[in-house]
Amino acid sequence: MTEQKPLDREALAALIGDVEPATDGLLLSFAKAVRDRREHEHPAWEDLYCMNLSSWMGERIAPVLRRLLDAEAEQASGLGEFLSCSARGCSFGEWSSKAEERGWVRRGDGWVCVQCADAADERAEIVARIDAGTWGAPALSYRAQQLLAHIQDDPGTRWQTGRAEQVYAGLGYPKRGRRHNARTDLNILAARGLLTAHGPADGRYFLLAQPTDGA
Secondary structure, three states: OOOOOOOOHHHHHHHHOOOOOOOHHHHHHHHHHHHHHHHOOOOOOOOHHHHHHHHHHHHOHHHHHHHHHHHHHHHHOOOOOEEEEOOOOOOOEEEHHHHOOOOOEEEOOEEEOHHHHHHHHHHHHHHHHHHOOOOOOOOOOHHHHHHHHHHHHOOOOOEOHHHHHHHHHHOOOOOOOHHHHHHHHHHHHHHOOOEEEEOOHHHOEEEEOOOOOOO
C-alpha cells in the first residue's frame, strides 16, 4: 500500500486565494445539492438540472476548500512536523509527536522508521560479529533474552508467534514489526537449542528445551 503524503496546504492556499471559510449553512446547501443531483429523475437527454447544480457548487467550492484547509491545519497542529524516513529508498512517513512511541529512531539530523532501524541494527551486529571473529556464535539480542525469560517462567506452555507477540506488546515494543520479530526470535531461540520446535509448518509451536542427562 502506498504511504499517504501530507496535504500540501501552502499549494492549496495559493490556488484558492483569499476567501473566507464556508459557513455551516453553505455546507448544508452543498450536501442538499449532492443529494438532489443523486436522487432527481435524470432525463435521457441533456440534464440541465444537474448541470445547474454543478455550476452552483463550482462557484462556491473555494470557501469549502478553505474550511477544509483550516480544519486540516488545526488537526495537524497537535501532531507536530511530518517526518520522512531518512533511509535511502524508504517512503514511510510519520508525525513527530508519534514517531518515538511508534518505534522510530533518531539518527543524526533525521529519523529512521522501525523497519529501517531494525535492518540497520542487524547489519551493524553482523559487521561487528565478523570483525570480532565471532560470526559462528551470535549474541542473543536483549529482546530475545526478554522473551526467553517469559518462556522460562511458564515452561509448560506452547509458544507460538501470537503469544510471543503479546509479550512484546506488554513490554512496550512498537506494533510495527512486532510479529516479524516474535517469529524471528522464537526460531533463533530454537536454533540455539533453548527451545524445541514441534508440529507442522502451518501449526508450529515451541517448548522450553529440557536439560539433557548430565547437564
